[in-house]
Amino acid sequence: MVNVPIPSIPDEVLRHARKTGPLESHWIWITCIALALALMVVAIRVRPRRRAVIAAMCCALLAAVTGINSYAGYVRTLPDLARLLQRGGPPLRALGLALGGPEDTPAAPRPLPTGPTAPIIERLDIADPANAVPSGRTYVLLPPGYTDPANANRRYPVVYLVHGYPYGSPEDWLAAGDAPGTLQLLYQYHALAPMIMVNVDLTAGQSSRDWEGLDVPSGPRLETYLSQTVVTTIDHRFRTLADRRHRALGGMSGGAFAALNIGLHHLDEFTALLLTLPYDALGDGDRLLGGNPALLAANTPRDYLRTMTFPHHVAVLLTAGTGARTDIATATRIADALHDRGQAATVHIEQGFNHTWHTARATLPHLLVFADQVFAHGAGP
Template identity: 60%
Template sequence: MSYPVPAEVAGQARAAGPLESPWLWLTFAALAVACVVGTILVRRRKGARRCGIALAVVFVLLATTAGANAGVGYVRSGTDLVLLLQRGGGPLRDLGKLFEDEGSTPGTRQIRLGGAGGPAVERMVIADPGNGVPGGRNFVLLPPGYTDAANANRRYPVVYLVHGNPGGPEDWLTAGDAPGTLQRFSRLRALPPMIVVSVDLTAGHPGRDWEGLDVPGGPKLESYLAGSVVPAIDRRYRTVADRGHRALGGMSGGAFAALNIGLHRLDAFGALLLAMPYDVPDNRRRLSEDPALLAANTPRDYLSRMSFPQPVAAILTAGSEAPGDVTTARSIADALRVRGQQAAVRTEEGFGHTWRTARASLPYLLAFAAGVFARPRG
């Protein structure tokens, strides 16, 4: 069972944000051309010529950045920029913190996003030095009404989402637009309320491609997620703390992490939500010194042989413009079905291996998870 996704929710998830518009990079390109023309016209005035060249270079860089962003969909709006500031250091991080308040849950900070009717977003730092994680910034999206007195005894299922590589936990709030998607679902009353957690698997190094692995001599990110993040969320929030009401998902490298960790931890997660997944780790060099460890973290190898003491349901999505992703998604789904597990595949038309695909997929991932959560428990 999967809940239907309203056309409004699907359409908004596919729509480009204001900073993704092709008109933006075209405007910058036109300004660069204008600066070049102006520089030629004033070529005998040395100071003006230098200024014109400098401006032309700036506009070319802006046009290039805006053009890339229009295709990848990493920054949609000014709000996205504010959240991404928090990933920086020094004054940039301090500027981002101006948009935070004390969270409703002790030990958290609430991020001001969107208007009324959307999820409350709390930033929760979960440190696990024993597993090599100095202080993961995990974002918790609470459904509307969570803090109302009428819901004081209500508990909620949880979806955990993992960012891609390189990247960070802010990405599901910005490029993935999880708050906007949840707000639209809530306004239309089209999906039962749930808690969504954007997990930090960077181990303090957003540029590293960890893939959610327990890395020999490095951070133990699978152990961190399953052993530290999930219990911390269950302690601090009113969750339905069982595998049947817990889903794990991600995009690209985060989808690999979700697939690998989810198959290792069947006792913790009952659903897998995989956008643009792959089943062979890119980090083979980190594991290659131990062939057994490499095999144990390569789903393409072990999935066909593993047993399923608890069932798992998976949805896999890919962009039609990335045929390799489509093939891999279908292959993983087939392997799961052979082992008697439920697996669905969805193709997002017109998109490639980008955050725009993950954003367009998110409503269907959440709807699938809600269907799993609604199943009667034996």
Template identity: 60%
Template sequence: MTPHAAASDPVLPPDITAHARDLGPLESPLIWLTAAGAAVAVLAVTIALAHHRRARRWGTAGAVTLFLVAAVTAVNGYVGYVRTPDDLRRLFERGSGAADAVGMLLDDGIDEPDAAPDSAAAPHPGPASSSDHIDVLSLPDPAHAVPSGENYVILPPGYTDPANAARRYPVVYLIHGYPYGGPLDWLTSGAAPDTLRSLETEHVIAPMITVSVDLTAGTPSKDWEGVDVPGGPQLETYLAKTVVPAVDHRYRTIPDRRHRALGGMSGGGFAALNTGLHHLDEFATLVIALPYDDLNNSIGILDGHAGAIATNTPRRYLPTMAFPQPIAVMLAVGTGAPTDVATARRIADALHRRGQEAVVHSEHGFNHTWHTARATLPYLLAFADEHFRPTNIPAS
């Protein structure tokens, strides 16, 4: 098989890439440095007043609390999971009891996703004009052991304008990480709405529908990796055969493989690679951040089933895989994570040897975190856009 010509890494406006790399207000190192400094100060005062029992007790509690705040915010600053107060509010609302109550107190009542219509045949209603309009498409699928599925559908500006009533759009599906990930992550930590808006405003990409898929099977703490689990949730089938048809039915998509891309980050990146390679008839483009090509520590979910393990290990099957239809793949990594870099190059090389298009995009100094996923998302979406439209036709 003749190797495919090397794909190109999209070149983007500097303001878009700089914005994608920016830290959110809750990621600033000033937060944990301030908390750590305050903890040291309180501890020093506590030591000086050690002969006062009450001062010692309260001072010790205060210092420990501040050190914990410093540790948590330092980790968050590194990982990039909670960027803004709104991200924090959404995180609290995932919990129950006191955590959910805190989330409600932080809720400003705006920018909430709207529930999609219950009837599969009903058209999307939406407002008179659409800018960052987001639907919640609830798709439980008990037949595939998926008890719930809150999929977030980001509609492009102008989707509901009467002038665009006949216009159809390509679709990018994005999968969250594992474990403890969820479909809201691409809207918060991944900043997908902001990235789409900036790319579309500067005419880097044509308008597209983006779907953040729920592959948690109702248990976000489980490291499902988006596979069809023997005796458990059939998440790959749920995505390809339940979510995709539902989105095509309820929204004005271009319902063919060429106008459909699948992506994700970390565990979601594995799910995108594995599912995309299994469903070449559904997806022509894969856009993956922080990729890997085997289950590693997550292999336990397959409970030793040799056939399932082989089927869900791209590192094994990709080198000899047949491609009745071509696929284009972009793999995005941070140079601060050498394992990610080596994995991305291994996947790309395997694809090239099978005659497929693949490119590796690297962000200097970034690691295996949401910072990298967020910083590389503009490149991933631009890559998808290039493959949605005919060659040499610019976005408009």
């Protein structure tokens, strides 16, 4: 087997990445359940019962929502909740603004970690009507010192990360994925060379659709959008090392499928793939691709990877949690197929987590340090 070793990561970084936020606490949903039960007792003993029953139902619903969040690790803090609410309709948006302060703007995204090692966050909209992508909220995390005059001629490698599907968004890597906090600590402990991170929007303006990063016939061409429009825009706007040796593409869950499929289709653009909670087969692809056998075959890595020709070497890190046996099996299958084709592939298993943002967040340091290693030493023999 061919593997790329992952250098040791400071314990402080790993502990931070595994840490749960205050809104992920089990005590929240446990307390809500206790309140619901207490209110039901009140409803049985007190008349009129209607208000107590309604309150009990609200507490039970809140227990369910907070219990799911505790499991999935999607909303960690109050600012995370504010950002999520701002993506809803007018009432939710107003509540989100009340909880989180000023609304994000392209020039001034919501404040995140600050300090000398914190990344500089910019937001831009990359629209591509020619490929049926009406808008694309893209977050660019620049390394500390990027704007210093002393670094005016310095160029940086780029890591592109794709959100999950459906109901994913590029903000997810900022909030649930805690990319800014992870980068800040990695820089603080000198565990990572400066790089640019790009959180890509592959929703085509419809976050409820499971697009899987595909070029959809008579629909958005998201593979083309990412590999051509987004990469070209980032290279033109920022000081990147604009070659495949200094680009990595990654994602979580459905975004990991998109990264795998797009990355394998564009080996001339990406030298490393960073896949957490991976898939190697289409979910809604049959419907999206109209049942076209040729398109289905061309977009099912589980099948085409076994006989694929590699004009360039690629290095792949796959991560999964011990609680998600399917993810572990998929990661191992992909790694074995890559090894059979002479490519570098490593599987990292995170203890105690499932197919959730907990795993994506906990393994992000490994993904970034792996990319850093590949940028420095190459993808393979």
